[in-house]
Amino acid sequence: MQKEYQQYLKELGFTEGEERVYLALIRLGASSTGAIAKEARVSRSKLYEILEKLSRKGIASHFKKNNVSYFNAAPPTRILDYLQEKEESVRKQREEFKKKIPLFESILNNKVLSQEAEVYEGMDGIKNVRENALNNMKKGEIMYYFGNPASGHQYVTGYWDDWNKRRVSKGITAKIIYNQDAQEYGKRRGKMRFTHVKYLPQKGPTHAWIEIYNDTVAIVMKYKTPMSIVINNNLVAESFKTYFNILWNVSKQSLD
DSSP states (O other): OHHHHHHHHHHTTOOHHHHHHHHHHHHHOSBOHHHHHHHHTOOHHHHHHHHHHHHHTTSEEEEEETTEEEEEEOOTHHHHHHHHHHHHHHHHHHHHHHHHHHHHHHHHHHHHHHHTEEEEEHHHHHHHHHHHHHHHOOTTOEEEEEEEOGGGTTTTHHHHHHHHHHHHHTTOEEEEEEOGGGHHHHHHHHTSTTEEEEEOSSOOOOOEEEEEETTEEEEEEOSSSOEEEEEEOHHHHHHHHHHHHHHHHHSBSOOO
């Protein structure tokens, strides 16, 4: 029966030491620490800590007689009161945590986004991003670009020509919105199959451009320090496609 009683108390959240001491108090009635330690089979050093925990829960009490401390078990019904208080405490914690969920979700989302973003440095890094795009895309898919400046083509026109030839041979479509300063390159690219070109409606100096394919967005800059910031996230990609479509509708077919 001893183990059966202990199992009940364990299910209520009692530690093994608390189980032993509480059952000893019930059997002994008001007793000194020496008798309790012997009956519960716990050391004196641990006994004081356990009695303190039981007292905080309201399950044990103590008094002094002839300058000797005696401890007593509260009636078993007191455990029901303790459980009710515990339930109330958990309810309050639950309500408080509900208010904090948006904060924790924002931390989680930021962490996920940070894991989905990579930075590639140098011209080789920019080329790696383009090669990854070509390797991960299939026939019939579309790659979107906007804000492409003249500075993005200087000294690498040969590479872009070769990459686009491989893109066309794979049957991948490109929709490109060039800056007005890149008209020379727009005309060059517009002669290729699976390629649609427009120009931003207004002039403006920019050195960074955006590339979008599947669930990936790349923010690319070749000016001074070449780099690509690549974000793999469906929501981000869909947002940038929306920006692209808005720009596409107001951009010009030709600057002639």
